[in-house]
Amino acid sequence: MGCDGGTIPKRHELVKGPRKVEKVDKNAELVARWHYCALSQEKLRRPIVACELGRLYNKDALIEFLLDKSPDKTPMEAASHIKSIKNVTELNLADNPAWSGDKESIKGDKYDDIQSARFICPVVGLEMNGRHRFCFLRNCGCVFSERALKEIKAEACHK
Numbered sequence: 001m002g003c004d005g006g007t008i009p010k011r012h013e014l015v016k017g018p019r020k021v022e023k024v025d026k027n028a029e030l031v032a033r034w035h036y037c038a039l040s041q042e043k044l045r046r047p048i049v050a051c052e053l054g055r056l057y058n059k060d061a062l063i064e065f066l067l068d069k070s071p072d073k074t075p076m077e078a079a080s081h082i083k084s085i086k087n088v089t090e091l092n093l094a095d096n097p098a099w100s101g102d103k104e105s106i107k108g109d110k111y112d113d114i115q116s117a118r119f120i121c122p123v124v125g126l127e128m129n130g131r132h133r134f135c136f137l138r139n140c141g142c143v144f145s146e147r148a149l150k151e152i153k154a155e156a157c158h159k
Contacts (some may be wrong), residue, residue, distance in 0.1 A: 010029055014119065016099055020030045023155060027130070030129070030130025030131070031129065031130055033055075033056070033130060034056070034128055034130050035131060036117070037056065037057050037058040037061050037118055038055040038057055038078040038079070039057050039058070039061050039062060039076060039078050039079050040054060040057075040058060040061035042058060042061065044056055044058060044118075046093075047059040047090050048090070048091070048093060049062060049076060049088040049089060049090050049091065049092050050088060050089055050091055050136055051079075051082055051087060051088050052081075052087070053081070054090075055079075057088065058078070059090065062079065062082065062085070062088065063085065065079055066082070066084065066085065066158060067083075069099065071095065089136060089138050089141050090141050091141050091142075091143050092140065092141045092142050092143065093119040093120070093128075093143055094120055094121070094122040094143070095119060095120075096116075096117055096118055096119055096120040098116070099116055099117065099118050113148055114131070119127040119143070121143070121145035121147075121148050122142075122144070123136070123144055123145070123148035123151075123152065124144075124145050124147055124148045126145045126147065126148075130144070132145050132146070132147065133145065133146040135149055139144075139155055139157075142157050
């Protein structure tokens with residue numbers, strides 16, 4: 001009938017195995033890179049700047065980071081390679097006409113599509129949601145998809 005003292009636990013019931021490593025959702029990580037500042041973790045808002053590693057920052061958050069000279073400042077991995085404002089490029093991003101993220105009031109009762117992007121490639125029309133590679137030109141700050149740069153083989157800005 002059970003609980004009569006005659007049960008002997010097996011080894012797998014007594015010994016716990018090694019814990020499984022939690023896997024990070026790659027889609028969520030890519031979406032976070034394109035929607036949030038790498039330094040302050042706030043939503044990206046204009047003016048947006050990018051470093052040579054391709055990380056996106058809010059310009060005001062980056063300026064505050066560079067101006068903070070206090071010795072008790074914790075070093076930020078996301079911006080430790082940036083020594084001055086000359087190390088970043090201000091981006092000229094094309095708005096996505098189909099995006100309605102900030103236009104509607106969010107009450108929590110609607111579906112929020114995380115794959116829809118705020119910005120698009122002005123040449124091809126691909127959304128900047130992390131699924132496609134994008135490049136920016138350091139001299140003018142224009143942002144294009146890698147597919148557009150391969151199709152149009154010109155050294156100058158496409159705009």
